[in-house]
Amino acid sequence: MSMPVISISDLTFAWPDGTPVFDGLDAQLGPGHIGLVGSNGAGKSTLFRLVTGELRASRGSVSVPGRFGYLRQDLGLATGQRVDEVLGLAGIRKALHRIESGTGSEADFEIVGSAWDIEERAVALLGRLGLHYIASDVAQLDRRLDTLSGGETVLLGLVAELLREPDVLLLDEPTNNLDQVARERLYEVVAQFSGTVLTVSHDRELLDRVDTVAELRQGEIRLFGGNFTEYERIIEAEQEAARAAVRDARSDMRKQSRELVEARIKLDRRLRYGQKMWDQKREPKIVMAERKRQAQVSAGKLRNNHIGKVEEARDHLSDMQERLRDDREIRVDLPATRLYPGQDVLELNEVRLACGPTVTLKVSGPERIALTGRNGIGKTTLLHRIQQDGPQVPWRMLPQRLDVFDEEKSVFENVAATAPHASAERIRAQLARFLFRGGDADVLAGALSGGERLRAALAMLLLAEPAPKLLLLDEPTNNLDLPSLAHLTEALAGFQGALIVVSHDPRFLTDIGVTRRLELTGDGLVESAGEQ
Template identity: 40%
Template structure:
């Protein structure tokens, strides 16, 4: 029986060149199976992946991994000139095969090929298996949708036959069929290959055998440590909730103990002041000789000082226990925001879409009336659904770029079989794209104030506090924020703008954000009273925000050399 391979981390620590600690005292072992890694944005999840792949060396401790480690990165490690063959990891082999065909007989060339003379055929077969028949090996990845690019990268993992696999947010941009392919692939790996999944996807994490959480080593530490527990996400959440209940009980006990010690100290001080007044009055009446009274006074002062020191020490110890109890809480706060100006009239038309007349459905594919002519009314929550590359992001941009209420023909994007034109839409419109751009040197308060110049600083700070940007955090520059915080700033800018949006468009809002930020998003949307249109493959998120109807887009008919490069859903 072959020896099982493992990933092993022993007392790992990482300190950046500027002296800032990132990771501390991380110890874990991962055998064959699926292992989830969770944590807030900025906690070091992707940094941990770089340690495992050898891109980074730890400052302390030891990392042991199998010889062949493959990783699916969030950004896929691609540029505008990356080809499908490069993303698959087979470009050098194909170049070596071409070189041999031209007469190259160098040893190094044959070593590059190894036994992979049929790699092109195997790659094309795997692309076909993944439903990517029209994706040629020389095609640029920039011409694919985001979901298609992820599926190509997953095909590359199949071809690599890695001994360990790391997946960084693998479900981002994946539609239903592609998610099913991913889960099938992970099921194949489960028996033999240690597989770490960095994710916030609840469905995926509930397939995991263990959950590792990266969180601050202490409330005042910039470094994260890791807790490694058996079970899937639901089991981890149950254990975390039980631990939080214990922590809350300890906090109540510590608060009571601190209050008791404080009362005893105050009572002792009151008694001491009363005794001192009595002593002075006794001395004034000359009831004892001066020497005796001075001795009594000195003894009383010594006794009182000892009592004060004892009570102060007990109060200080109780306060330390209170601080420790407070620090043990997870501090997961909820969002409350009042946005009455986002409300729209019940029954009023907020969005009207019309399928362009010269477009024809597939043979045997009959479109219903609702699909040809879509009217969204009031504060409906609408989901735009469809396969990767079907034009969901393009439709959102079409809605954004329509110039207020119609009827008129706004700009539409070519390339889809079924393209909607916007006949009418309500204003104002708020739009949160997948790629968020904020001025890096502006503060949180600057960003929001620019969208609502008539609001006072205090009002904006109050609203930002309700969105969990508290105290001096509102003065933090965007470039110093975590990914989750930048996401929250971008949505806060929209929700707190003047005039307030009555139509809100969100494009894959849960991609690349942690579970705490998803919870924050759900809370913020609870305060929004207008019409919501969202593109998302995150079924758990969609269940939490209420979806009233779904507009289904058909897959686009892409040619091997082209496609809609900017549509990443």
């Protein structure tokens, strides 16, 4: 049987305020494993919601053969839920237990259907994804969700979707909050899925395991055979050609403009000479009149010819510039955040965390520390304890959920609230360096996309008063597209203080110049030379 293909035909969708997202989108996604890429706000999550039927298109259709599974970016699970409820097994388990105890009814047999081995299948999947303590005991299916870490919850959500035996699997940032070991297990499980997989992710390693890259840009989808590295190679080659074309078009534009100026100078000389001849009456009037008429006609033709060439060159330059992608960069200079070598930042001595480990930690100078460790060990708890004990320098925290805003206020108003002594002009100038230019700074925080929220949160943290000299970052790369990940790296390059970063993204940790790696274990913090 052929693998399923997601068919998109004439798909048209706009938000209630009239903002268009898709207008007549046509595409076929699959078979195989596809990575869906595009900038934040391009419509990737909106497309997922249209595929699953959460949103309704105003025109067109999306066809998904068979059953689909959808692992959301934000699982939206209630912390009071039990594991078996998340897995969709609660009703079947109760029916099975009644049947096994001899009190089962005909309705219980209908509930179970053919799923007599559902508990065993669930436990096997949980074990394959590393949730061994749940897999080791069926009674663990009664655990509450609030006893699991964020990464364990993501894996649990994936197990729930796989138990439905889907033909098409939609994954929205599936490696968020996962340590490297858990990521490897997820890679293996996804690779063994025999149906069509459509993945949105900033995880380059995951994207390098796909068969096809689908780029969503300006409301259209373009397919690239191969993985993400091959996609980048093709795009860079196209962009180099586009940059060369822009250079040639600018050169031609200058040439045509220069020739137009030279033509105008030549025409002016002719007209002045003709007028001089007329004034001095050195030739018969009829001859001078005819010469003047011919000069004017010639001047008009010459002028129009050069003007036409300039306009053609300008139009060609505009066409070539449209082929260039927006590669705007965040460039900030933050001297007020500077720490000096040896300057005390924080110190924890034999501090016992609520989750168990006892930690000792001293940070001095502009150290950049990667805090790693398995899911659920207590890394976020340690960041909160650092805040509670109070660092010795001004600090700011970037939480996983980026919930640092007053959602009803604009980006400008949120930043202004953290920098009460800064003038409006200074705040707007600084926001422009975070790519919030003009009216973009007046957009409400609640209307921002994921990448925009990150840039706004960074602006709030880095432009705050007093300037922070320590940043605590909790999984800062979650939910970011690759351009936004680059923006985060660029912004941190301008920060001259100390960093403590919880992240399982080894490339990101290398790019931001981590100087120490600390692994949190059940026995405390240990220096780590490798990637976790």
